[in-house]
Amino acid sequence: MSDRRTQILDAAATLISERGFTSTSVDDVIKGAKLSGKSHFYHYFKSKEELGYEVLNRQFERFAERGLAILREPMIDPLERLNLFIDAVVALQSESGGRRGSPFGNLAAELADAHEGFRVRIEAVFERWASQIRSLLWEARPQLHDDVDAVRLSRFIIAALEGAVLMTRVKRDLSVLEGIAADLKRFIAMHIRDGAVMQHSRNLE
Amino acid sequence: MSDRRTQILDAAATLISERGFTSTSVDDVIKGAKLSGKSHFYHYFKSKEELGYEVLNRQFERFAERGLAILREPMIDPLERLNLFIDAVVALQSESGGRRGSPFGNLAAELADAHEGFRVRIEAVFERWASQIRSLLWEARPQLHDDVDAVRLSRFIIAALEGAVLMTRVKRDLSVLEGIAADLKRFIAMHIRDGAVMQHSRNLE
DNA sequence: TGCGCATTGGACCACTTGGTCCTATCATAT
DNA sequence: ATATGATAGGACCAAGTGGTCCAATGCGCA
Numbered sequence: 001m002s003d004r005r006t007q008i009l010d011a012a013a014t015l016i017s018e019r020g021f022t023s024t025s026v027d028d029v030i031k032g033a034k035l036s037g038k039s040h041f042y043h044y045f046k047s048k049e050e051l052g053y054e055v056l057n058r059q060f061e062r063f064a065e066r067g068l069a070i071l072r073e074p075m076i077d078p079l080e081r082l083n084l085f086i087d088a089v090v091a092l093q094s095e096s097g098g099r100r101g102s103p104f105g106n107l108a109a110e111l112a113d114a115h116e117g118f119r120v121r122i123e124a125v126f127e128r129w130a131s132q133i134r135s136l137l138w139e140a141r142p143q144l145h146d147d148v149d150a151v152r153l154s155r156f157i158i159a160a161l162e163g164a165v166l167m168t169r170v171k172r173d174l175s176v177l178e179g180i181a182a183d184l185k186r187f188i189a190m191h192i193r194d195g196a197v198m199q200h201s202r203n204l205e
Numbered sequence: 206m207s208d209r210r211t212q213i214l215d216a217a218a219t220l221i222s223e224r225g226f227t228s229t230s231v232d233d234v235i236k237g238a239k240l241s242g243k244s245h246f247y248h249y250f251k252s253k254e255e256l257g258y259e260v261l262n263r264q265f266e267r268f269a270e271r272g273l274a275i276l277r278e279p280m281i282d283p284l285e286r287l288n289l290f291i292d293a294v295v296a297l298q299s300e301s302g303g304r305r306g307s308p309f310g311n312l313a314a315e316l317a318d319a320h321e322g323f324r325v326r327i328e329a330v331f332e333r334w335a336s337q338i339r340s341l342l343w344e345a346r347p348q349l350h351d352d353v354d355a356v357r358l359s360r361f362i363i364a365a366l367e368g369a370v371l372m373t374r375v376k377r378d379l380s381v382l383e384g385i386a387a388d389l390k391r392f393i394a395m396h397i398r399d400g401a402v403m404q405h406s407r408n409l410e
Numbered sequence: 411t412g413c414g415c416a417t418t419g420g421a422c423c424a425c426t427t428g429g430t431c432c433t434a435t436c437a438t439a440t
Numbered sequence: 441a442t443a444t445g446a447t448a449g450g451a452c453c454a455a456g457t458g459g460t461c462c463a464a465t466g467c468g469c470a
Contacts, residue, residue, distance in 0.1 A: 018318055023319060108314075109313075113374065156389075159371070170327050
């Protein structure tokens with residue numbers, strides 16, 4: 001992929017995460033990516049919409065590198081991985097100083113009702129995310145109560161994190177996210193079978 | 206307050222909850238409220254911004270009627286009230302068929318970073334909401350573990366509900382919200398002191 | 411040398427945005 | 441009778457929107 005293209009995508013990603021999709025104009029993106037003019041932009045993207053879709057994809061891939069990779073890590077106890085994943089979400093949010101949360105949550109709230117194309121794509125993002133957590137829970141099932149509903153629990157985790165990121169943004173206070181993350185871990189721990197021990201943390205002791 | 210004013214506010218509230226604040230134009234509101242023209246609108250509101258603020262206030266008051274009133278209900282066991290409150294949020298969402306969630310969550314995601322005026326007002330809404338839950342938890346403290354942190358727990362409840370509403374909107378599936386609501390109740394129940402019983406449900410048996 | 415893509419730069423398009431201003435009509439309360 | 445506020449309707453504004461088109465340059469690759 002050409003250099004310019006990614007440059008445009010990066011600039012757009014920043015702007016969209018700051019101001020939302022509708023409030024980010026093509027001219028803003030052009031300024032942000034230091035292009036010479038409209039023709040230059042439309043040389044790479046056929047419309048603003050297409051730009052948005054590609055930004056969404058890229059953002060997901062980036063997030064996948066950091067967040068989902070942790071969920072898949074084969075050498076660590078699955079439930080331990082889940083905690084690390086939650087920590088990663090907190091860390092990601094910290095980087096922007098508590099502002100601009102998960103780019104998916106933002107776009108979801110902005111466009112879920114208004115723009116079907118985006119809604120479907122965001123749904124797919126959440127689904128891949130959820131399925132990764134589900135398979136992790138499946139892997140951890142020896143340590144979990146028999147009645148744990150992986151579908152429901154995975155949704156709960158995502159919802160709690162998205163909600164936490166949103167509140168953190170509104171309150172401009174990272175400790176909100178930290179507190180919720182800690183509670184979420186406790187909620188997950190609630191599903192652990194009595195007497196079950198994390199396999200890896202035991203080895204480490 | 207004049208009839209027209211509330212008519213405009215109602216139309217605006219609907220439009221904003223459907224398409225967001227930035228994507229709702231003054232002309233849209235004028236059409237929605239069946240006004241004769243711009244001058245008619247600006248006869249009642251000095252700017253679109255002011256309109257937005259008043260819509261936010263109204264929406265909060267309306268929500269307060271339904272949701273917060275339940276939290277205050279003096280004749281019901283506090284923890285039972287909390288469950289009823291969660292049910293009310295689910296019911297509210299059901300009315301719009303799983304679409305357009307909490308108007309605060311929507312506006313929060315859209316404007317928290319971009320528009321300080323809205324951010325502050327939304328923060329105030331969440332705070333009043335949280336404080337109502339906090340005082341409920343305080344009331345319920347005889348039934349709760351000593352180490353329950355009311356501030357954190359109240360935030361967790363709000364975050365989980367906001368996140369749940371968001372996911373429900375994205376997935377266009379009300380059962381998502383219902384599942385998360387059920388899990389949230391279980392999480393709250395986790396904080397109940399061993400042997401404690403809900404005062405009122407006992408009376409009813 | 412020439413082909414094709416990348417880049418530059420700007421004119422231009424129809425349309426929408428929030429907002430102002432002006433005039434005129436109508437009812438109601440003083 | 442008169443002032444006040446609601447209603448109506450339209451002209452107008454500067455600025456911004458996404459998007460098109462064109463002409464002229466680079467620039468490397470065959």
